[in-house]
Amino acid sequence: MGIETAIGSPAITTQLDKVVNWARKYSLWPMPFGTACCAIEYMSVVSSHYDLARFGAEVVRFSPRQSDLMLVMGTINTKMVPILKRIYNQMCEPKWVIAVGACACSGGLYNNYSVVQGIDQYIPVDVYVPGCPPTPEGIIHGVLKLWEKIEKESVKDWK
Amino acid sequence: MSDIEQSLREKFAEDVMAVSDFRGDLAITVRRERIADVGAFLLSPEGGAFAMMLDICGVDYLGREPRFEVVYHLMSLETKERVRIKAQVSEGDPTVPTVTHLWKAANWFEREVYDLFGITFSGHPDLRRILTHDEFVGHALRKDYPLDGRQELSRPTPFAEE
Numbered sequence: 001m002g003i004e005t006a007i008g009s010p011a012i013t014t015q016l017d018k019v020v021n022w023a024r025k026y027s028l029w030p031m032p033f034g035t036a037c038c039a040i041e042y043m044s045v046v047s048s049h050y051d052l053a054r055f056g057a058e059v060v061r062f063s064p065r066q067s068d069l070m071l072v073m074g075t076i077n078t079k080m081v082p083i084l085k086r087i088y089n090q091m092c093e094p095k096w097v098i099a100v101g102a103c104a105c106s107g108g109l110y111n112n113y114s115v116v117q118g119i120d121q122y123i124p125v126d127v128y129v130p131g132c133p134p135t136p137e138g139i140i141h142g143v144l145k146l147w148e149k150i151e152k153e154s155v156k157d158w159k
Numbered sequence: 160m161s162d163i164e165q166s167l168r169e170k171f172a173e174d175v176m177a178v179s180d181f182r183g184d185l186a187i188t189v190r191r192e193r194i195a196d197v198g199a200f201l202l203s204p205e206g207g208a209f210a211m212m213l214d215i216c217g218v219d220y221l222g223r224e225p226r227f228e229v230v231y232h233l234m235s236l237e238t239k240e241r242v243r244i245k246a247q248v249s250e251g252d253p254t255v256p257t258v259t260h261l262w263k264a265a266n267w268f269e270r271e272v273y274d275l276f277g278i279t280f281s282g283h284p285d286l287r288r289i290l291t292h293d294e295f296v297g298h299a300l301r302k303d304y305p306l307d308g309r310q311e312l313s314r315p316t317p318f319a320e321e
C-alpha cells in the first residue's frame with residue numbers, strides 16, 4: 001500500500017487531524033462546574049455504575065487550567081456569571097463546554113430576576129443536554145455528541 | 160389565651176397590637192419600636208426562654224398601609240414551643256430596631272430582609288446585601304420589582320472583605 005510498503009511495516013500514514021482528534025476525544029478532562037441538583041446526577045455518571053471512564057473522561061479536575069471540558073451543571077444566577085466567565089477563560093485551548101440540564105441550557109424552571117436564561121449568553125456552548133435533571137445516560141450521550149463534533153475539527157481551529 | 164400572650168399583654172400592654180392563634184400557630188403583632196424589648200423579654204426565662212431564632216422574613220402587602228411586615232420565628236429549646244412575632248413597617252420609614260444583640264443568628268436574616276425588601280435595621284453591625292450582588296439596584300422581593308429585572312454584575316464578588 002503505497003508509501004507504507006516503501007518505508008517498512010511499523011509505519012502507518014494518516015492525517016494529522018485524525019490522530020489529534022482521536023487522542024483528544026478519548027482523553028477529555030472535565031472541569032465540573034456544578035452548582036445545583038444536576039451535579040448530583042453527574043456524580044453517578046463518574047461512579048462505577050455508569051462509569052464515564054469507559055469513555056475516557058473520568059479524570060475530573062477541579063482546576064480549570066488542567067481541564068479541556070467544562071460541564072456546567074446547575075442553575076447559574078447573575079451573581080455567578082463573572083465567576084463562570086473567569087473559570088472558562090482560565091481553561092487552555094482546545095476547550096469545550098457542555099450545558100447539562102434545563103437550567104444551564106435555558107434557565108429551566110426559573111424565570112426570575114436572579115437566574116440566567118441560558119449560559120450561552122455568556123460563554124460558547126458546544127452541546128446542550130436537556131432534562132431536569134438529565135439521566136446519567138443523557139449526560140453520557142452529550143459526551144458522545146461532543147465526540148462527533150471533535151472528530152470534525154481541525155488542529156488549525158485552535159490556537 | 161396562651162401563657163405567652165398573657166405574659167406579653169401584662170408586660171407590654173397596648174404595645175401588643177394583634178394576636179392570632181391559627182390552629183396552634185401563635186402570631187403576635189407588636190409595635191415595631193418595641194421589637195427589641197419584646198425579644199429580650201421572650202429570650203429571658205420568665206418570657207419562655209425562646210433561645211432559638213429560626214428565621215426572620217419580610218412580607219410585602221403592596222397596597223396596604225403599613226405596607227411591610229417583618230416576621231420573627233422563635234423557638235424555645237426548653238418547652239419546644241414556637242411563636243411568631245410580627246412588626247408592621249411603613250414604606251415611608253422602613254426601619255426596625257435590630258435584634259442581633261439578642262440572637263447572633265439574626266445578623267444574616269436581617270441582612271436578607273434588608274437586601275430583598277429594603278427594610279433597614281437600626282443598630283445592625285454590618286447591614287450589607289447578602290443574596291443579590293453589591294451592584295444590584297432596588298429590592299428584588301418587593302411586589303413592584305419586575306419579575307425579569309435581571310441586573311448584570313461586572314466582576315466576581317470578593318469572597319472575603321477586609
Ligand code: SF4
Nearest residue numbers: 037038101102103132
Ligand atoms: S435542570 Fe433541574 S435538576 Fe438540573 S439544576 Fe436545574 S432544577 Fe436542578
